[in-house]
Amino acid sequence: MAEYEEWRPEYCNISDRLDPGQIQDLVKPLNQSWPSLLRNETNLELWSHEWSKHGTCSNLSQHGYFAAALALDKLKLTNLTKILADGGVVPSDEKTYTLGEISDALAKGTGFSTYLRCSQNELKYGETLLYEVLQCVDRSGEKLVNCTTPYWVTRCLDPDKIKIPAWFYGQ
Incomplete structure (x- = not known):
């Protein structure tokens, strides 16, 4: 792929x-x-x-x-830290979330599917971090749409244990 x-x-x-x-x-x-x-x-x-x-x-x-x-x-659909928090996904240096929990919170808060990408924590071997959330828009740039490109790779090596570190989000 x-x-x-x-x-x-x-x-x-x-x-x-x-x-x-x-x-x-x-x-x-x-x-x-x-x-x-x-x-x-x-x-x-x-x-x-x-x-x-x-x-x-x-x-x-x-x-x-x-x-x-x-x-x-x-439109208030791009404050992803707030949308995630409203969905019960809060940046933390200890708690982990599944890829599904993060995706579901974003979809519920925005009404659209997103793409998520992870990276590996360079300071702690094996730890998966949420690195990027991509929201898709129509070609006019005026409204969000569901992300559907079939070539997406999440790079989330452990989709059941993803951290969203508080330090990264200024918490």
Whole structure:
């Protein structure tokens, strides 16, 4: 099975690089709503990656893509920490959850299926961490849709014991 990163619809234009000048007026709200959580990645690097991987597959301009992401944020369907907590899944350095518990909480809170991706804790061998939640949108970027791409790989080596560390989410 191919990894998600290797699969793209044929209409994507990955050679279209993000021009920071095109989103200059959106930087402040993007810094608040879409920050990089990686220590070695700037917000601009994250947004460039997201534009290349996903934005170039939309029918939107660079500005339109990021403005649409911010508009979705206002629908209150993208505050995933709150949605997970409402579903009984709370970041913790001790408690673990199943992939199903996490998926169900997100689906209940948003009304749509998502993709989840895990990573392995580099500091504690064998520990599986929730790394990324992907929400799918229509090509106009205006509404969430169920994620259905058949090529998704979760990378969750132990889908019955996934941690969502409190430190990662500023708890």
